[in-house]
Amino acid sequence: MSKSPVKLRSAEWFGTADKNGFMYRSWMKNQGIPDHEFQGKPIIGICNTWSELTPCNAHFRKVAEHVKRGILEAGGFPVEFPVFSNGESNLRPTAMLTRNLASMDVEESIRGNPIDGVVLLVGCDKTTPALLMGAASCDVPAIVVTGGPMLNGKYMGKDMGSGTAVWQLSEQVKAGTLKLHDFLAAEAGHSRSAGTCNTMGTASTMACMAEALGTGLPHNAAIPAVDARRYVLAHMSGSRIVEMVNEGLTLSKILTREAFENAIRVNAAIGGSTNAVIHLKAIAGRIGVDLQLDDWTRLGAGTPTLVDLLPSGRFLMEEFYYAGGLPAVLRRLGEAGLLPHPQALTVNGNTLWDNVKDAPIYNDEVIRPLDKPLVADGGIRVLRGNLAPRGAVLKPSAASAHLLKHRGPAVVFENLEDYKARIVDPELAITADSVMVMKNCGPQGYPGMAEVGNMGLPPKLLAQGVTDMVRISDARMSGTAYGTVVLHVAPEAKAGGPLAVVQEGDWISLDCANNSLHLEISDEELAARLAVWQSQQREDPADATGYRHLYVKNVLQADEGCDFGFLVGCRGSAVPRHSH
Structure with a gap:
């Protein structure tokens, strides 16, 4: 196996013949790792937010195995590590409280370990921004692999959108138009598989944002969680991250101001979540891009919503993928001159436009033409x-x-x-x-x-x-x-x-x-x-101790992305060498 053409971070741990190199290699070898795995191969971290308490990400053990196959095939060596998994459905009082905590976990795990590049396994709402924030703070080669949306919900012979159905049906119970036992009967068909909400909620929105930013391979956003093509994408992402390390393709070369402007425009076209405003601002802050709230008005206002998905429209993420997924939306925007920066670089080394210019569009109802939008002006209003x-x-x-x-x-x-x-x-x-x-x-x-x-x-x-x-x-x-x-x-x-x-x-x-x-x-x-x-x-006594104290004392306001002030900025991947 030929060595990587670039100087590897991991060589600072494994590439010396002194006492430190001996110990780093020796301790890793207790897992049955042969000596040649340390001989100039890129060490690729798989940052995994798998947790049985995060149902959206419950299939990530299998996703990670497919990522590993791709890494090994391309000549890298995979090392999987866990980080805090902030699942929206169970975590109280809100998963947003721990988004910054998870990002700190990711940042310090990447910087402090012998990792040359990282695959970010994301899905549930806050895991996508948290992992991108942490990786951006280190500015290493990184690629996003989303877990994908769950299958369409089914109830009384009709499709049912996860999340949206809860709000709709509970209001019908309050209004007296739906009986309680019918409401409870909908539970069984609401979440039929692993994966994130199948509506254009925050999870699907942020998956689309990651793809629009160029941090994931084409179709990363929409392939259903249980579709075999999701595992193919995981495999290909594992292969690609090794190449990114060898090319020196770090996040700062992808997460440019142009990439964020593309994402804002795309959010309007997909009818994306308002939460994207906060998350994109926070990610931008970590990589050093000065994104402002008014950029959403400047770039989003007047953009038609083309994707006919709940909660704004009719369909669900399965139909979105089968209709062509995000590449089809990007093609429509690009052909209409509505993609601000088609030449923005993406993780596969191509420009955004090169990736989508020939993307097929299979269903004009789900992904509408420009002259038949779902909403004529779909931008987030500031x-x-x-x-x-x-x-x-x-x-x-x-x-x-x-x-x-x-x-x-x-x-x-x-x-x-x-x-x-x-x-x-x-x-x-x-x-x-x-x-x-x-x-x-x-x-x-x-x-x-x-x-x-x-x-x-x-x-x-x-x-x-x-x-x-x-x-x-x-x-x-x-x-x-x-x-x-x-x-x-x-x-x-x-x-x-x-x-x-x-x-x-x-x-x-x-x-x-x-x-x-x-x-x-x-x-x-x-x-x-x-x-x-x-x-x-008067100060609330509950704010006086623990993580809540850290959060309340340091969190920025919504227009600033709700990050901690002391986390804003890119600190890079350099770390003092530890001598045992």
Whole structure:
């Protein structure tokens, strides 16, 4: 086996004939590794977020075996290692609380170990940004292998979208139009295989973002988890990472500003999750790209949504893949001149456009032509005004058109517990024209900025046939959710943002066309309220210790990506040599 043409990081561990080299090699050999595996071969880490508590990623042991085959075939040596697996479905209070923790685990595991390149096994919502953030901080050759979406849900002979169905069916139970036993019967068909949510939720969105950024091979985003082609892609990714190491193709050559601009445009075209705003900002911050909230308006506004998927449309990820997957979307955008930087480099060494210019498109209903979009303007709307001085976001493709310009009186919930206690009260003073406002669910306030922004409507209004209302909070919402929901209000209430002092009955105006969110009180009244609020603040004892203390004291606001301030920036892969 010929040696790698580049100087390998792993040689600092295994390439010396002194005491240290002896010990590093000797301890590894207790696993039955022969001597020739240390003779100039690229050592490839497989960063695995497998966990039985993360159902989306429960098949990753098998995925990793196929990655290993590819690495061995290409002349590398695979070493699999676990990192914190933050699964959205089980982890409380929210997986977002531990995204940064997982990224720290990834960063230190890569930097501190004899790894020349890394394969990132990702799937569930936060594992994709967490692993990309950690790898970006080290700037080593890295390739993303996504676990893929689960099979379509089935219920009463029809397709059912994971996540989205939960919100829809639970609202029907509240409205009295669906019996409880029918609701519970849907459980069995909701999640029929391993894999991530089969809607265009955050997991599918971030899989598409990873592919649009150029960090995964073509079709990485959409091949179903249980499709044999998913394992072929894992094998090919294992082979490719060895070549990337030999070429010196590090993440900083792929995660350029141009790549992020492509991803923002693609997010609009797929009807992607609002969570992508936070995650892309955080990834960009780690690699040193100055991505701003207003880039989403500049690049996303006016972009048509072409992918007809729940929660915005009708179909699911299986149909998306069979219709041509993300390469088909990229081709449509490129042919229309809507791909900002078609020459951006990707992990296979080709440009983004070279990868997709001949991509087949099999179904014009699922991946629509430019002249028949699902939504004419699918970009994430960035709203500003005295209620959100640093911005808030709204997803028009999941909203009701008649509510995108709306004015109404506020019904205020001080926190999630207040909302849960009062929303079911038949005496609650609320109408379809009211604006529901929830505070203290942001990065510091929850903490972790839970996906509770898509507040369920009051049962009494659901029973009257009301299906949507304007809702505003400093929280996030699941990418599988829908509605006219204003999210990520910054600064958040706990940080002293104006949201903290909204009062019951205050009038609020929303005007998406003009990117405006306004609390209709004077500047003087707002300042006076904030002064009183500030004088009443006391530290929450729960914030005083443990990881929660680290999080609350260091987390940045939503417009900055909710990373820890001390993690922003690329620290590289260099590490002091340890002498035993």
